[in-house]
Amino acid sequence: MSSIDTKLVQHIRTPFFYYNMDLLSETIQKVKTESEKYGFVVHYALKANSNPKILKLISDNGFGADCVSGNEVLKAIENGYDPDKIVYAGVGKSDWEINIALDHNIYCFNCESVPELNVINDLASAKNKVAQVALRINPNINVQTHHYITTGIEENKFGINMWELYELIELIVKLKNIKLIGLHFHIGSQIRDLMSFKNLCLRINEIQKWFINQNIDIEEINVGGGLGINYEKPWAEPIPDFSNYFALFDSLLELLPGQKVHFELGRSMVGQCGSLITKVLYVKKGVNIDFAIVDGGMTELIRPALYQAYHNIENLTSKLPKKKYDVVGPICESADYFGKSVDLPETNRGDFIEIQSCGAYGEVMASTYNSRNLVKAYYSNEIK
Numbered sequence: 001m002s003s004i005d006t007k008l009v010q011h012i013r014t015p016f017f018y019y020n021m022d023l024l025s026e027t028i029q030k031v032k033t034e035s036e037k038y039g040f041v042v043h044y045a046l047k048a049n050s051n052p053k054i055l056k057l058i059s060d061n062g063f064g065a066d067c068v069s070g071n072e073v074l075k076a077i078e079n080g081y082d083p084d085k086i087v088y089a090g091v092g093k094s095d096w097e098i099n100i101a102l103d104h105n106i107y108c109f110n111c112e113s114v115p116e117l118n119v120i121n122d123l124a125s126a127k128n129k130v131a132q133v134a135l136r137i138n139p140n141i142n143v144q145t146h147h148y149i150t151t152g153i154e155e156n157k158f159g160i161n162m163w164e165l166y167e168l169i170e171l172i173v174k175l176k177n178i179k180l181i182g183l184h185f186h187i188g189s190q191i192r193d194l195m196s197f198k199n200l201c202l203r204i205n206e207i208q209k210w211f212i213n214q215n216i217d218i219e220e221i222n223v224g225g226g227l228g229i230n231y232e233k234p235w236a237e238p239i240p241d242f243s244n245y246f247a248l249f250d251s252l253l254e255l256l257p258g259q260k261v262h263f264e265l266g267r268s269m270v271g272q273c274g275s276l277i278t279k280v281l282y283v284k285k286g287v288n289i290d291f292a293i294v295d296g297g298m299t300e301l302i303r304p305a306l307y308q309a310y311h312n313i314e315n316l317t318s319k320l321p322k323k324k325y326d327v328v329g330p331i332c333e334s335a336d337y338f339g340k341s342v343d344l345p346e347t348n349r350g351d352f353i354e355i356q357s358c359g360a361y362g363e364v365m366a367s368t369y370n371s372r373n374l375v376k377a378y379y380s381n382e383i384k
């Protein structure tokens with residue numbers, strides 16, 4: 001979201017990421033008040049943005065961490081997250097990564113397969129420890145989002161399928177260095193339709209009943225993350241509707257006495273607070289539409305190239321009448337674009353362009369392809 005004063009950033013070399021820390025604070029406060037109403041536990045999904053300043057602001061507010069690699073576990077701890085509030089998911093945890101998590105006594109491994117359970121048990125046994133685990137169950141729910149970011153249908157690599165459960169629970173009682181504490185779900189990302197979460201709740205209730213019938217005690221339910229943000233009109237919805245989101249889980253989940261509900265939110269907590277600021281290098285004539293060629297590219301923000309994602313784009317400097325442009329980067333790939341047929345005030349060399357809603361899955365996915373430099377981040381509370 002734009003809060004940026006172009007005069008203040010004129011001297012900064014472009015492209016760069018700009019974070020609106022006031023908006024981030026407000027968003028975090030909202031997550032906190034809305035989740036605490038129901039006693040929900042929220043873990044921030046580090047993979048959305050693992051910038052230390054952002055990680056610290058979130059950990060200072062008492063949130064837990066959701067990690068998907070050994071280095072993320074270490075990063076979470078370095079940035080103030082309590083190991084007792086760290087959960088660790090991922091289909092391919094290496095032995096050294098599991099060992100890191102065991103050494104730091106993290107709260108819970110979200111296990112994604114039968115062989116993984118065996119490995120965690122062996123490694124925990126070697127350290128004379130008992131690892132707490134939740135089973136990541138694939139609830140076979142399809143959601144309306146880009147197919148690269150659905151995770152909860154059977155053909156995805158994620159989670160344990162329902163038909164594997166009989167075998168699994170027979171195994172789990174034999175594994176002495178594992179303690180099953182919960183069930184974990186995560187159905188995908190950028191989910192804007194709350195119906196998908198409603199379906200998830202109903203499936204969780206069915207699955208819980210199955211476990212109760214097997215006389216297996218489940219202390220907690222982790223419903224994952226995935227709440228989407230408004231990329232089309234970020235100004236209209238700078239903070240996602242956490243109020244209805246948490247209320248839905250509260251009203252639909254049938255919990256056992258004392259059962260705790262955990263969430264793993266990434267995008268919805270940080271997505272709207274970041275922008276990519278880039279400068280126009282050239283305006284080039286095209287056949288039907290002109291190109292605004294900017295100095296930022298897919299190396300800084302890969303979402304349009306990878307997911308055909310839409311980002312709102314503003315020209316921060318021009319006040320001229322509007323025209324249409326394809327806004328493209330300098331990388332040697334046709335997929336290197338930020339927007340097609342974008343309405344912008346007439347754009348010229350040197351104009352500042354803001355690509356909005358880049359706080360999640362932006363800077364963390366940056367690469368050095370074409371031997372480019374990784375770009376810097378600036379924070380609203382430091383350049384005022």
Ligand SMILES: *Cc1c(COP(=O)(O)O)cnc(C)c1O
Pocket residue numbers: 045047048066068089090186188189190224225226227264265266267268360
């Ligand atoms: C990525 C991920 C999340 C966070 O997803 P968002 O869509 O950013 O909220 C949560 N849990 C798991 C297991 C993940 O892989």
